[in-house]
Amino acid sequence: MDILYFAWVRERIGLPRERVETSAATVADLVEELRGREDRYAAAFADLSALRVALDQELSEFDAPLDGVREVAFFPPMTGG
Template identity: 75%
Template sequence: MTLRVLYFAWLRERIGLASEEVETGAETVTALIEELRAREERYALAFSDLASVRVALDQELADFDAPLSGVREVAFFPPMTGG
């Protein structure tokens, strides 16, 4: 399946992309992250501390064990803080 993957804040800075189309066989967010980490060092660095990463699937907050079936867009971003 092809997913549109979005990166925000320091994830975008570490990876060097705001978004990309990713062809994947991953069934969960965790599996997608493992595929991305294996691509090259910049992805491994960006996803080295998952406690500092949040994910949204089709603009809805999700957990890392969420299935990707039927999903078109995955967004990764740091935790949000109030102000």
């Protein structure tokens, strides 16, 4: 599965995307796995209320299942316009 990071999430983790082998059932499970890796991940995922997630380029929720999902993206609330 490809995981993408944007804005300060990308900066905190230190890379824009990576490929991850995971058996996480939901986004929240995946976040828990990532948090356990290294401090920079724990820092980026410290406060989920400050984060948004997209599954295959559609906005989603942290309790959403990852069945069949190919691309997960984590980012802060959007500030376009």
